Amino acid sequence: MNAPFRIEEVAARIEAEVAELTGQLGEAADFADLVERKKLPAKTGGFVLPGGLRGGAADAASGLFRQSFEEIVKVVLVVRVAGDPLRAKAVASLVPLARATISAVAGWAPDDAIGVFKLVQAELIGASGGALIFEIDFALDDQLRITTT
Secondary structure, eight states: OOSSSOHHHHHHHHHHHOGGGTTOEEOHHHHHHHHHHTOOOSSSEEEEEEEEEEEEEEEEETTEEEEEEEEEEEEEEEEEOTTOTTOHHHHHHHHHHHHHHHHHHTTOOOTTOSSOEEEEEEEEEEEETTEEEEEEEEEEEEEEEEEOO
């Protein structure tokens, strides 16, 4: 396993490829703070969060254990549109932003990765205070290689 939880690399990729999110991405600590305070960001932005690991097929032979796994990275977008109580403008803003984010990450991999990121799922997870909250989950294929004695 190389660098687990590649949230910094994913955030850098999104900021480089999605102009609207440049300088507008937070980390897990920022997200936790907002949840604790029950307050959303004042403008459109997002958070890149670790989503966990999902184990795959494993095999062991003559001192070597191998197991494939997927590393999940979550991107939570918060889309705000002032003066839009029905959120119709927010939906119109969300779709291209979500597509641009997916295009920036899906099919891309950090230099030392075994596989590439793929889209796992994307869904609207909430609407509050004039904002839509949309989560996009990506998975990167990787592999454990452990020498056993």
